[in-house]
Amino acid sequence: MDASLTFRSGIKDVLPTVFGYIGVGLAFGIVAHTSHLGLWMVAGLSFIVYAGSAQFIITSMLLAQDPITSIILSTFLVNSRMILMSTSLAQYFRHESLTRNILLGALVTDETFALAMNKQNQTAGKLSFAWQSAANLIAYLVWGVATLVGAYLGGLIKNPEQFGFDFALTAMFIGLVYLQLISDRKLGVRLQLLVMAFVALIYYFALGVISENMALLVATAAGCLFGMEMKKCR
Amino acid sequence: MSLTELWIILGCAVVTLLSRVLPFVFVKQLQMPEWLLSFLTFVPITIMTALTCQGLFIAHPGHLATVNWENLWAAIPATLAGILTKSLLAVVVVGIAAMACLRYFSI
Known part of the structure; x- marks a missing residue:
């Protein structure tokens, strides 16, 4: 990853994350197929809702015939971390028009957010509309197509796990968090390591009492507050 | 696709889109307080x-x-x-x- 912020370099930078989208997208398609969702429903979930992990939850709640309102509420809760990420990412695009801000915001994901944070470490804190749009669009299209392919082939692939693709998502976050750790010069390695250990600890204990997605939110927010305090102490 | 499925897609799409887009609109229009900016760096x-x-x-x-x-x-x-x-x-x-x-x- 270099300092170039063109549309073309956006495409180049997003490519490594594509494996994660393909792996999880295929998995989602297969799950949707076995849950008897039609291709149109899969397409609607991937291209209109576009919500990654929330799509798995929507699918299982549909299967359990949960009421529409609780499905929508769960989706909101699972995706509420988007509010944190979007607020963070939006700082880099304040100079852009409102329309461009809305276009960028509409396709923010965990992965494109993490990628953008890695990128701005290389560019002295700058991001561009062209670069972010390229990353967003590639992620969006690859995700949608992968889920449809998964749903279409669902019956054919008996044991997709043997190829190790389900680990792509975790591997990708390991890579992203490591690159963030070594390249964020504003916070420094030592403070970040301390915050990471704190987040892992909170996440581990929270997991015993609340759902995975709530634990994710609680650990993130607690980690930010902890980091702010530690920074003051230095 | 059934009517139920259509409502689920629409409802979930709206809450997800708002979570993503509203922060961009607010950040663009308002000056963020210092503590929030510090929080967000983490x-x-x-x-x-x-x-x-x-x-x-x-x-x-x-x-x-x-x-x-x-x-x-x-x-x-x-x-x-x-x-x-x-x-x-x-x-x-x-x-x-x-x-x-x-x-x-x-x-």
């Missing part, structure tokens, strides 16, 4: 750590979580690849290959 590292942990722990509601050993073993070569190459692609490819090996030899 969002990248904390959220990426939490998302990584999601892959490394297995939840057991009502009980303490356990370690996902298979993922943890595969995470070791993946992390090493990151340290050696500083390349995201290398981390992902090595991680997938390591997991495939673990499963193939049923370790």
Whole structure:
């Protein structure tokens, strides 16, 4: 990853994350197929809702015939971390028009957010509309197509796990968090390591009492507050 | 697609879109207070750590979580690849290959 912020370099930078989208997208398609969702429903979930992990939850709640309102509420809760990420990412695009801000915001994901944070470490804190749009669009299209392919082939692939693709998502976050750790010069390695250990600890204990997605939110927010305090102490 | 499914798609799309887009609109229009900006500088590292942990722990509601050993073993070569190459692609490819090996030899 270099300092170039063109549309073309956006495409180049997003490519490594594509494996994660393909792996999880295929998995989602297969799950949707076995849950008897039609291709149109899969397409609607991937291209209109576009919500990654929330799509798995929507699918299982549909299967359990949960009421529409609780499905929508769960989706909101699972995706509420988007509010944190979007607020963070939006700082880099304040100079852009409102329309461009809305276009960028509409396709923010965990992965494109993490990628953008890695990128701005290389560019002295700058991001561009062209670069972010390229990353967003590639992620969006690859995700949608992968889920449809998964749903279409669902019956054919008996044991997709043997190829190790389900680990792509975790591997990708390991890579992203490591690159963030070594390249964020504003916070420094030592403070970040301390915050990471704190987040892992909170996440581990929270997991015993609340759902995975709530634990994710609680650990993130607690980690930010902890980091702010530690920074003051230095 | 049934009517129920259509409503679910519309409802879920609206709440997801608002979570993504409204912050962009507010940040564009309003000056953020200093404490919030300081809070947000920690969002990248904390959220990426939490998302990584999601892959490394297995939840057991009502009980303490356990370690996902298979993922943890595969995470070791993946992390090493990151340290050696500083390349995201290398981390992902090595991680997938390591997991495939673990499963193939049923370790």
